[in-house]
Amino acid sequence: MSSYPKNYEYKDTVSDYVKLKPGKTRVRVLTDVIVGYEAWESVDGKRHPIRFKTFEEAVADPRAEQIKEFHAFIVWDYEEQMVRLLNVTQKGIQKTIYSQTLDEDWEDLTSYDVVITRVGTTMDDTEYSVVFKLPKPMAKEIKDAFSAVSIKPDEYFNDGRPIVRKEAPQHDSVGDVEDISQEVDPDDVPF
Numbered sequence: 204m205s206s207y208p209k210n211y212e213y214k215d216t217v218s219d220y221v222k223l224k225p226g227k228t229r230v231r232v233l234t235d236v237i238v239g240y241e242a243w244e245s246v247d248g249k250r251h252p253i254r255f256k257t258f259e260e261a262v263a264d265p266r267a268e269q270i271k272e273f274h275a276f277i278v279w280d281y282e283e284q285m286v287r288l289l290n291v292t293q294k295g296i297q298k299t300i301y302s303q304t305l306d307e308d309w310e311d312l313t314s315y316d317v318v319i320t321r322v323g324t325t326m327d328d329t330e331y332s333v334v335f336k337l338p339k340p341m342a343k344e345i346k347d348a349f350s351a352v353s354i355k356p357d358e359y360f361n362d363g364r365p366i367v368r369k370e371a372p373q374h375d376s377v378g379d380v381e382d383i384s385q386e387v388d389p390d391d392v393p394f
Contacts, residue, residue, distance in 0.1 A: 219366050221280055221289040223321045223331070230278035230289055230319075231341065232312040233349050237275040237356045237365070241292065242267035254360045274300070276312075277354055277366065279345045286352050286366060288359075299333040314338040 221228065240261040243250050254273070255261040261270045274297050276289045291297055296319060304310045316336040323329035353367040 217283050217285065217287075219287055219364060221278065221287045223319055225321050225324060228319045228321070229281040229316055230276070231281075231316050231345060232276050232278055233286065233345075234277040234313075234354055234356075236312070237273075237277075237359055239273055239275070239360060240267075240270050241273045241290075242270045244268075253362075256360055272297070275359060275365075279348065281316075284344075284348075286348050288366060293331055296331050296333055303333075303335055309335065309338075313341070 221230065240255045240258050242253050242255075242261060242264070244253055244266045245251070253264065253266055255264065255267070258270070258272075261267045271292045272294075274291045276291070278287055278289045279285075280287045280289075291300075300312070300317065304312060309315070315338040318334045318336065320332045320334070321329060322331075351369055353369070355363070355365050355367060357365075358367075359365040
């Protein structure tokens, strides 16, 4: 008979990407914005993004249809309590955030929180608003979480993940693991 270990706890995995759901999404931007262009293609019946650093690259690619500018932010997501990526293609949000940074008192996005509110559930009735909180020092837990990841912005353009989470420490010695793969007789396996 097989069963789960007594100390096993199921954990939902959380995406590295922030999805703007109805209601408020509060984030703290942690790095410079990643600006580029995005289009979608179908691969094996699934829609898949393709990203480009310049508009010229996007229009030169025959796969690219309905090209949109994106502003991607590496952020601290207060709801999920983790470093994530917020990809913004909505022009209104882009313009509001960019315009805020033109003011010299607000040019450093990493010094304050941003709250994006989504109202509506369909493309026809959805509206967004953006509120900037007063600047304040970054909390220690955010700094610690940010130092526990590596940020590789170019990976976002190469179909990779720009947030690289550090792996669990490895054993110092290979001798800690016993290799029994050579000793298993397939007739002894009960399934």
